[in-house]
Amino acid sequence: xxxxxxxxxxxxxxxxxxxxxxxxxxxxxxxxxxxxxxxxxxxxxxxxxxxxxxxxxxxxxxxxxxxxxxxxxxxxxxxxxxxxxxxxxxxxxxxxxxxxxxxxxxxxxxxxxxxxxxxxxxxxxxxxxxxxxxxxxxxxxxxxxxxxxxxxxxxxxxxxxxxxxxxxxxxxxxxxxxxxxxxxxxxxxxxxxxxxx
Amino acid sequence: xxxxxxxxxxxxxxxxxxxxxxxxxxxxxxxxxxxxxxxxxxxxxxxxxxxxxxxxxxxxxxxxxxxxxxxxxxxxxxxxxxxxxxxxxxxxxxxxxxxxxxxxxxxxxxxxxxxxxxxxxxxxxxxxxxxxxxxxxxxxxxxxxxxxxxxxxxxxxxxxxxxxxxxxxxxxxxxxxxxxxxxxxxxxxxxxxxxxx
Numbered sequence: 001x002x003x004x005x006x007x008x009x010x011x012x013x014x015x016x017x018x019x020x021x022x023x024x025x026x027x028x029x030x031x032x033x034x035x036x037x038x039x040x041x042x043x044x045x046x047x048x049x050x051x052x053x054x055x056x057x058x059x060x061x062x063x064x065x066x067x068x069x070x071x072x073x074x075x076x077x078x079x080x081x082x083x084x085x086x087x088x089x090x091x092x093x094x095x096x097x098x099x100x101x102x103x104x105x106x107x108x109x110x111x112x113x114x115x116x117x118x119x120x121x122x123x124x125x126x127x128x129x130x131x132x133x134x135x136x137x138x139x140x141x142x143x144x145x146x147x148x149x150x151x152x153x154x155x156x157x158x159x160x161x162x163x164x165x166x167x168x169x170x171x172x173x174x175x176x177x178x179x180x181x182x183x184x185x186x187x188x189x190x191x192x193x194x195x196x197x
Numbered sequence: 198x199x200x201x202x203x204x205x206x207x208x209x210x211x212x213x214x215x216x217x218x219x220x221x222x223x224x225x226x227x228x229x230x231x232x233x234x235x236x237x238x239x240x241x242x243x244x245x246x247x248x249x250x251x252x253x254x255x256x257x258x259x260x261x262x263x264x265x266x267x268x269x270x271x272x273x274x275x276x277x278x279x280x281x282x283x284x285x286x287x288x289x290x291x292x293x294x295x296x297x298x299x300x301x302x303x304x305x306x307x308x309x310x311x312x313x314x315x316x317x318x319x320x321x322x323x324x325x326x327x328x329x330x331x332x333x334x335x336x337x338x339x340x341x342x343x344x345x346x347x348x349x350x351x352x353x354x355x356x357x358x359x360x361x362x363x364x365x366x367x368x369x370x371x372x373x374x375x376x377x378x379x380x381x382x383x384x385x386x387x388x389x390x391x392x393x394x
Contacts, residue, residue, distance in 0.1 A: 141328075
């Protein structure tokens with residue numbers, strides 16, 4: 001059996017496109033957040049601390065972002081130096097460190113979130129409501145296969161349910177934070193609850 | 198005007214999914230290539246050198262991968278140390294450096310390419326032929342918007358035509374290299390040339 005050029009080409013092309021699209025979006029995001037003197041990574045750390053419920057330990061940020069505690073710790077070091085974060089000892093348990101956003105961090109975070117939100121809407125402006133659902137469904141299929149690959153023999157449904165729940169909570173809070181002008185809301189306001197599946 | 202929770206949530210959720218999917222695929226790829234003692238980045242550099250036509254300069258690799266010459270140069274340093282690449286002076290122009298894959302590099306490259314190819318097919322196994330085309334179309338829309346954002350006022354069609362052409366050339370060669378057993382080729386062999394657009 002051999003792969004036909006057509007089939008092989010389609011799969012490979014899709015693969016390149018997935019990576020290339022992500023790369024391009026990352027370059028765009030870097031540009032969006034640079035306006036607020038933040039790297040995209042710093043922005044993501046700030047927004048995570050802002051929207052996790054209760055006091056946030058570095059290990060919470062690491063788990064949430066799927067990063068090693070070590071890399072988050074180095075990142076936090078740089079952000080403390082840059083005046084965006086403070087490390088505060090927990091009152092009850094002095095061994096525990098909590099991360100607190102400074103007022104400089106807050107000052108950058110809000111307009112950066114709005115700019116990021118505007119950017120997302122711009123990039124998605126040509127993707128219809130139905131196509132957004134289709135794209136989510138397709139990405140979900142890829143994620144499912146990736147999770148199966150990474151966790152052989154595990155209960156993938158269970159892993160994914162837990163992930164989805166904490167994402168939902170975070171997004172609910174984020175979306176309330178960014179509830180502001182967007183012409184799109186008008187255009188698509190009448191389509192609540194429709195799905196393509 | 199305010200964003201409805203539904204609309205805002207959909208856009209944000211899609212955004213998270215795009216990033217999260219890419220992240221998960223990257224973790225998978227790291228695992229695939231680690232088997233061959235390569236990082237994903239090293240693999241990508243090797244495969245780029247292998248499939249670009251003619252002698253390859255570090256600047257070609259940088260341009261192809263959309264990376265800074267500086268970061269590629271550091272990467273090449275590490276790969277030379279690891280015995281995967283050699284730097285060779287050009288005979289005609291002694292100032293020019295060419296990159297050559299060592300036999301150790303070649304020995305890793307071939308099985309890594311096959312493993313990567315198998316992985317891609319596994320991940321895409323639940324995505325139908327039509328859905329692959331749909332996914333390409335949707336990613337293409339995002340890329341177009343990203344290119345417009347990154348190059349305001351430029352001729353986006355022209356930029357993208359040039360990119361597409363060199364990608365096509367590379368992929369044609371890659372697919373010939375990976376032309377091997379794949380049950381998928383049989384299943385989908387009869388659908389050549391169909392598009393969903």
